[in-house]
Amino acid sequence: MTAQEQHETIEDSPVGWVASHVRRYVETDGADGGTFHGIPSLLLTTRGRRSGALRRTALMYGRDGDNYLLVASNGGASRHPAWYLNLSADPRVEIQVGAERFAAHARTASTEERARLWPVMTKVFPTYARYQKGTDREIPVIIIERTSPEDSTIH
Numbered sequence: 001m002t003a004q005e006q007h008e009t010i011e012d013s014p015v016g017w018v019a020s021h022v023r024r025y026v027e028t029d030g031a032d033g034g035t036f037h038g039i040p041s042l043l044l045t046t047r048g049r050r051s052g053a054l055r056r057t058a059l060m061y062g063r064d065g066d067n068y069l070l071v072a073s074n075g076g077a078s079r080h081p082a083w084y085l086n087l088s089a090d091p092r093v094e095i096q097v098g099a100e101r102f103a104a105h106a107r108t109a110s111t112e113e114r115a116r117l118w119p120v121m122t123k124v125f126p127t128y129a130r131y132q133k134g135t136d137r138e139i140p141v142i143i144i145e146r147t148s149p150e151d152s153t154i155h
Contacts, residue, residue: 077129
């Protein structure tokens, strides 16, 4: 992060229970909040596509080698979650896993990658399969790839 970004306020999810989860996670470096109902959880910070503000949310994740995997399920809603729209507009993100924070690049899995990674994520959280059956949109799988510290994650 640049010096300016280090002083920017990060806005946590407007959803009350998610904001509470994020606060506990930040305050304890993931000791409280590093899992959600037994499922690994991380913090994702994106740049708002319209507001330009830094936005942070807590999300369940899976792994594929060194990469982190997210699912833009939005609880099975017919529209993508705001965090996904933000990283689609600017793929430079920051991730916090436990106490570790790092710069990363987010991208939507290709059709071939999704075919391989969707079962990984439905094993992490089987409800994703039900969400997919209940919506007409294809729920994206997002691949988070660590970048070097000198790569500004959020401009």
